[in-house]
Amino acid sequence: MPMLLSADQIRARVNADWDSILDVVKDRIALRPISANGISGEHMRASAQYVADKLREVGVDAQVVQAHDAQGNPSAWEVIGSTVVDENAPTVLLYAHHDVQPVPDENEWNTKPFEGTQQGDRLFGRGACDDAGGIAIHYGALKALGDQLRVNIKVFIEGEEEMGSASFIPFIEAHHDEFESDVIIVADSGNWAPDVPSLTTSLRGNATCDVHVKVLEHPVHSGQYGGPILDANTTAAMLIAKMYDEQGELNIPGLKAGEPIGGLQRDLDEVSMRAAAGVVDSYKLAGTGSLASRLWTKPSATVIGFDAHPVEGSFNVISPETTFRVSLRVSPLQDPHEAMNAMVDFFESNAPFGAQVHVEPLEAGMGWAMDPNCTATQDALESLKEAFGVDPVNKGEGGSIPFIPELQKIFPHAQVLVTGPEDPISNAHSPNESVSVSGLKNDVVAEALLLDKLAQND
Ligand SMILES: [Zn+2]
Structure with missing residues (x-):
């Protein structure tokens, strides 16, 4: 040879x-x-x-x-x-x-x-x-x-x-x-x-879905009904908040997380990451473990759209329903369809106050x-x-x-x-x-x- x-x-x-x-x-x-x-x-x-x-x-x-x-x-x-x-x-x-x-x-x-x-x-x-x-x-x-x-x-x-x-x-x-x-x-x-x-x-994969949350058949006055009935925006926000625990770790059962592939030779630098992303000084980074694992190999969920009435022109109404869109970054080691199913199950089984929650899966990428x-x-x-x-x-x-x-x-x-x-x-x-x-x-x-x-x- x-x-x-x-x-x-x-x-x-x-x-x-x-x-x-x-x-x-x-x-x-x-x-x-x-x-x-x-x-x-x-x-x-x-x-x-x-x-x-x-x-x-x-x-x-x-x-x-x-x-x-x-x-x-x-x-x-x-x-x-x-x-x-x-x-x-x-x-x-x-x-x-x-x-x-x-x-x-x-x-x-x-x-x-x-x-x-x-x-x-x-x-x-x-x-x-x-x-x-x-x-x-x-x-x-x-x-x-x-x-x-x-x-x-x-x-x-x-x-x-x-x-x-x-x-x-x-x-x-x-x-x-x-x-x-x-x-x-x-x-x-x-x-x-x-x-x-x-x-x-x-490379992380991705899975995107739309979550529809419905509490009323039609809008009603917040003075007349506010109290026993939480509006759809608040209900959706409660559902969104359940995705993460106190430390900012994603808390959706069935989602896999991993450590950097081939081991971590050097972690990312928090100072330069904060500067590059323009993170406000008071903000403490969410999640635990190395920064690299949080950015590369653990899943993360981002609400990329939320249908609510704009602040300007808003009036005293309990919103009957709303939709938010979640973009999930999937661990490189998990099939994105499996991650999508975990996300659908999570939202549909955690409806606050028994609100109607319906999840529509959109695209999923490996x-x-x-x-x-x-x-x-x-x-x-x-x-x-x-x-x-x-x-x-x-x-x-x-x-x-x-x-x-x-x-x-x-x-x-x-x-x-x-x-x-x-x-x-x-x-x-x-x-x-x-x-x-x-x-x-x-x-x-x-x-x-x-x-x-x-x-x-x-
Ligand atoms: Zn290129």
């Missing part, structure tokens, strides 16, 4: 190729591939063509294919392709997306959003980190390995991630064999810090958890450590990236690794988006090392 390449060997090659790798990010920024301006547009086809050309340069027979949505309409321009080095070697699918978010107001930027501009260690421009950097990582890693590549590669560079990936499932199902792989590397997330690498280990013990994960952690020179710090996501659980569902046996060039100051989706140049280089080195290590596994 051939020797593994060392981090120094890989780094020397990446250094030699660095200008061309960084040019990929700059070119991508200049292409303005804004999917919101039309996913099937000519500008998106040109964007996909650029990616296919670059991938062909590093040995992948990439081509541009137009996807169709569930209704059969022409949709996003996708880049797919493969390179087979050995029928018996493991196969790795590389994912990134080539579309970017729009720029609603160029004046909010300190640099020109569609001109890659380097200031110190940051390269600014729309899409720099999301996800031009991801494309550059795949390109740079394949370039560094060259003809020493020892795994089979498949690529899927999506053209509508920022638009919710409407044709993602039909497209993958139509190209099932072309994407079938042992390991999937999703380069669309990020690191703990520019100099501290991470795998993204989990979360995702990495397998922390599989060889691909161990290889990825080692590669990140060798490339960055420090131990990786894993992180979860409180929100969801719907296509990752979808990928995992369609390819249940694939080991999914979520990486990427973002960091806490990258401003993805916002003005002054940027990527760390040194961090990106380490990401390229890490992915090349990872592909090399994966070749040893079967």
Whole structure:
């Protein structure tokens, strides 16, 4: 069996190729591939063509294919392709997306959003980190390995991630064999810090429902009936309040909670979290346990809508009925439909004063958890450590990236690794988006090392 390449060997090659790798990010920024301006547009086809050309340069027979949505309409321009080095070697699918978010107001930027501009260690421009950097990582890693590549590669560079990936499932199902792989590397997330690498280990799922609360057949005067009859708003508020205990722990039987996947190397910093969210000084954070577990792996319920009469123009009436909408973030380890059922049972069996409570389930989306013990994960952690020179710090996501659980569902046996060039100051989706140049280089080195290590596994 051939020797593994060392981090120094890989780094020397990446250094030699660095200008061309960084040019990929700059070119991508200049292409303005804004999917919101039309996913099937000519500008998106040109964007996909650029990616296919670059991938062909590093040995992948990439081509541009137009996807169709569930209704059969022409949709996003996708880049797919493969390179087979050995029928018996493991196969790795590389994912990134080539579309970017729009720029609603160029004046909010300190640099020109569609001109890659380097200031110190940051390269600014729309899409720099999301996800031009991801494309550059795949390109740079394949370039560094060259003809020493020892795994089979498949690529899927999506053209509508920022638009919710409407044709993602039909497209993958139509190209099932072309994407079938042992390991999937999703380069669309990020690191703990520019100099501290991470795998993204989990995503919470979600379940949303509407809760209807009814106490009267019609509105009545609060002077005449107030006292024995509590209004629907108050009754609903009592029901809402039962969701949490005194400490702010969610108290809905049947909801699962977990600890950070793969262990917690470093907890989130309360001071910076408070500052980022704009928490008022007097507010004590709810819940118990690490901040990371509360944000990543425990469920949380948020009332995102509540039908009540506006304060202005309100009058002395006992409201007969109301509806509130709850958005539940589901632990990555729980099926969202199971969580939905637990939520429905909870509301329907806790009606204050026997009010009529009817729950209408809305959508439910899967979360995702990495397998922390599989060889691909161990290889990825080692590669990140060798490339960055420090131990990786894993992180979860409180929100969801719907296509990752979808990928995992369609390819249940694939080991999914979520990486990427973002960091806490990258401003993805916002003005002054940027990527760390040194961090990106380490990401390229890490992915090349990872592909090399994966070749040893079967
Ligand atoms: Zn992205």
